[in-house]
Amino acid sequence: MTRQGLNLGRGVRRRHFIDKVMTAVVTGAGWVAIVFIALIFLFTFREALPIFTDPETSKEANLHEFFVKSLPGETMEQRKVWQPVGDIPKFSFIPLLLGTLKATAVGLLFACPIAVAAALFSSEFAPPKLREWIKPVVELLAGIPSVVLGFFALLVLGTWLQNMFGFTYRLNAYNAGIALGIALLPVIFTISEDGFSSVPRNYREASLAIGASKFQTAWKVVLPAALPAVFAAFVLAFGRAIGETMILLMAGGNAAITSFDLRDPLRTLSATIAAELGEVVFGDPHYSALFFMGTLLFVITFISNTIGQWVIAGMQRRMQGDL
Amino acid sequence: MSSAADYREDDTLTRRVPSRSRRRVGEAIWIGLLGTSVLLILAILFVILGDVIFNGVGHVTWEFITQSPRMGLTEGGIYPAIVGTTILVLLMTIAAVPLGVATAVYLHEYTPPETPRQAWARFRSSVGAEKNKAMRTWIMSVLAAVTRTAVANLAGVPSIVFGLFGLGFFIQFVGRGMDKAMHGGELVWGQGNLLWAALTLALLTLPTVIVATEEALRTVAPDLRAASIALGATRWETIRRIVLPGALPGILTGGILGISRGAGEVAPILFTGAAYYLPYLPERLHNQFMHLGYHVLILSTQSPDVEATKPVLYGTVFVLLVLTFLLNLAGVLLRARTRSRMRLGG
Numbered sequence: 260m261t262r263q264g265l266n267l268g269r270g271v272r273r274r275h276f277i278d279k280v281m282t283a284v285v286t287g288a289g290w291v292a293i294v295f296i297a298l299i300f301l302f303t304f305r306e307a308l309p310i311f312t313d314p315e316t317s318k319e320a321n322l323h324e325f326f327v328k329s330l331p332g333e334t335m336e337q338r339k340v341w342q343p344v345g346d347i348p349k350f351s352f353i354p355l356l357l358g359t360l361k362a363t364a365v366g367l368l369f370a371c372p373i374a375v376a377a378a379l380f381s382s383e384f385a386p387p388k389l390r391e392w393i394k395p396v397v398e399l400l401a402g403i404p405s406v407v408l409g410f411f412a413l414l415v416l417g418t419w420l421q422n423m424f425g426f427t428y429r430l431n432a433y434n435a436g437i438a439l440g441i442a443l444l445p446v447i448f449t450i451s452e453d454g455f456s457s458v459p460r461n462y463r464e465a466s467l468a469i470g471a472s473k474f475q476t477a478w479k480v481v482l483p484a485a486l487p488a489v490f491a492a493f494v495l496a497f498g499r500a501i502g503e504t505m506i507l508l509m510a511g512g513n514a515a516i517t518s519f520d521l522r523d524p525l526r527t528l529s530a531t532i533a534a535e536l537g538e539v540v541f542g543d544p545h546y547s548a549l550f551f552m553g554t555l556l557f558v559i560t561f562i563s564n565t566i567g568q569w570v571i572a573g574m575q576r577r578m579q580g581d582l
Numbered sequence: 583m584s585s586a587a588d589y590r591e592d593d594t595l596t597r598r599v600p601s602r603s604r605r606r607v608g609e610a611i612w613i614g615l616l617g618t619s620v621l622l623i624l625a626i627l628f629v630i631l632g633d634v635i636f637n638g639v640g641h642v643t644w645e646f647i648t649q650s651p652r653m654g655l656t657e658g659g660i661y662p663a664i665v666g667t668t669i670l671v672l673l674m675t676i677a678a679v680p681l682g683v684a685t686a687v688y689l690h691e692y693t694p695p696e697t698p699r700q701a702w703a704r705f706r707s708s709v710g711a712e713k714n715k716a717m718r719t720w721i722m723s724v725l726a727a728v729t730r731t732a733v734a735n736l737a738g739v740p741s742i743v744f745g746l747f748g749l750g751f752f753i754q755f756v757g758r759g760m761d762k763a764m765h766g767g768e769l770v771w772g773q774g775n776l777l778w779a780a781l782t783l784a785l786l787t788l789p790t791v792i793v794a795t796e797e798a799l800r801t802v803a804p805d806l807r808a809a810s811i812a813l814g815a816t817r818w819e820t821i822r823r824i825v826l827p828g829a830l831p832g833i834l835t836g837g838i839l840g841i842s843r844g845a846g847e848v849a850p851i852l853f854t855g856a857a858y859y860l861p862y863l864p865e866r867l868h869n870q871f872m873h874l875g876y877h878v879l880i881l882s883t884q885s886p887d888v889e890a891t892k893p894v895l896y897g898t899v900f901v902l903l904v905l906t907f908l909l910n911l912a913g914v915l916l917r918a919r920t921r922s923r924m925r926l927g928g
Binding site for chain 2: 274275277278281282284285286288289290291292293295296298299302303305306372373374376377379380381384385391393395396397398399400402403404405406407408409410411413414415441444448472473474475478495498499501502503504505508509529532533536537549550553556557560561563564565568
C-alpha cells in the first residue's frame, strides 16, 4: 500500500509491473532445467515402457532376457548373446555391459594416475606462470570433440598399439580405453586441481613450519585433505566414461561378444544405441530395448553424478569452515 | 615397561630416516615424475593436433570448403557440412543462451544466498512476523538448491541419452503431435530436422552457459546492486542496466565455450536430423542437414575404401577442429582477460 501512499505516477507503476513480469519470466526459466531433467527421464523411459506393459513386446524383450537368460552353449560367448535382428532375436545385455566395463576400467586406469599427478604438480609445485599455461592447455584438450578422439583412435592409435604390442585385433579394449582415458584426463584434472587449490593455506604453512619439505606437505597434507575431491573426480569421470559414445563407437571394434579379454574388440551400451537406433523399426521390441539401455545409462550417470557432487559440496563446506 | 628391545626398535626407526640430501634427491625425482605427467598430457594434445594438422592442412583448399562431396564422398568438398554445422550452431545458440542466462540470473539474483540449512536455522530461531519471511526464504533456498542439482545433473547426462530424448520427445511427441494437428498426419515435423537437432543440442549446452553466467554474476560487486536499488531502480532495472552489462564478458565466455562444445557433439544429432549426404542445402527448419562431426563419423566408419577417403577425412577433421578450437580459444582468452582485469580493478 506504500505505493498509493507515496502517490507514485503511472511511469513508476509501469516499471514495477515490468519488474513483476520479469520476476515471473526469470523464475520460470530457472525451472526449465528441473523440468527437462524430469522430461529426459520420462520420455526415455516412456519409449522403453512397452517392455513392462505391452505383452507382445515383453515376450521377446524383458528384464530376464536382458540380464539373466543363458542360451545353451559351451562358452560364455555362446550363452550370452546380443543379436537383436534375426528370426529369434537375442537380447542379452551382458556382452554390452561387459564391453562398457572393460573400456571404462582401462580408461580410468589410464587417466586417473596421470591426471591426479598433473593436478598435484600444477597446484603445489608449478610456478604461477607455468600454472597459468597448464590450465588452458588442459581445457583445449577438453575442447577436442569426442568424434575427433574416436577418429584418432580408429585411424592412428589403434595401429600404433597393434604394432607395439602385437594385438590380434587392431580395435580392442586397450585402444578404446586409452582413447576414452584421453577424454577423461581433463575431467579428473580440473576437479582434483580445484580440490588441491581449495585446501586452506594454513594447512601448508603449519606443515612447512614444523619442518616438512614441500613434497612432504603436498603428499602427506594436501593430498589427504583433498582426497574427497579426488574421489569425486573419479566418480564423475566414471559417469562420463559410462555415457561416452562416439569414441567407443569408433574405436571399440563394434563386436558385441561376451569376453573378459581386453585384447578382444568390444561394443558398449552407448555405442549399441548409436549404431542400431538409426535402423530399428519404430515400436519394435528392439526399439524398446535400446531405449531401456538409454534409461539405464541415465540412471547410472545420475547416481554417480549425485554422489560426486555431494562429496564435493561436503568437502567445500569443511574447507570453508576451517578457514 | 620399556625394555631394551623396545628402545632398540625406536632407534632403528630413527635411523631409517635418510639423510637430508638423500631425501632431497628422492623428492626431486617424485616431483619430476609429477611434472612428467603434465608433459604427458601436453604430448597427447600435441600428437593429436599435430597428426590432424600434418595430414589435414594440405587438403584444405578453396574447392574443399566451397564444393559438395562427389564420387561417393571420396572427392569434392564439404561445403554442405560446413553450412549445416553453422546453421545448427546458430539455432542452438539462439535457444540456449537466453534460457541459460535467465536461469543463472534466477539462481543468483532471485534466490537467497543462504544454503537451505542456514535458512532453516534462521527460521527456527526467528519469532513473530519474522517467522513468515524466514519460511519463505527457506523455501526459496530449497528451490535454488534443487535447481542447482538439476543443472549439475543435466551436465552429466550422457550425450547419447540427449539423442534418445530428442527422438522420443521432440520428434515422436512434439513433432508427431504437430503433424497430427496441423498437417493431417503427413510427415513434416515428425522426423529429424534442423530445429529438433538444435533444440536437443541447446539442452546439452545449457548447463555450461548457466554455470559460466552464474560465475560471471558473482563477480559483479554487491555494492553496485545496493547503490542501484538505493537510487530507486527496481530489481529488474538493476539487473538489466547494472548487473548484466558488468557480467557480459563472463557471459560471453560461457556462451562461447558452450557453443564450442555443442558444435563438436555428434551423438545427440545422430537420430534428430543429421543426414549422410544431401544434394541441397537446408532452407527450412524442418529440413535435414549435413554436419562436420557426423561427416567424420560416416567417412571413418562407413567408407568401403578407407585409403581413398583418408584425405577428405583428415581435411574434414581439420576444419572441425579449427572451428571448435577458434571458439574455444576465444572463450579461454576472453575469460583470462576478464579475470586479470578483475584482479587489477579489485
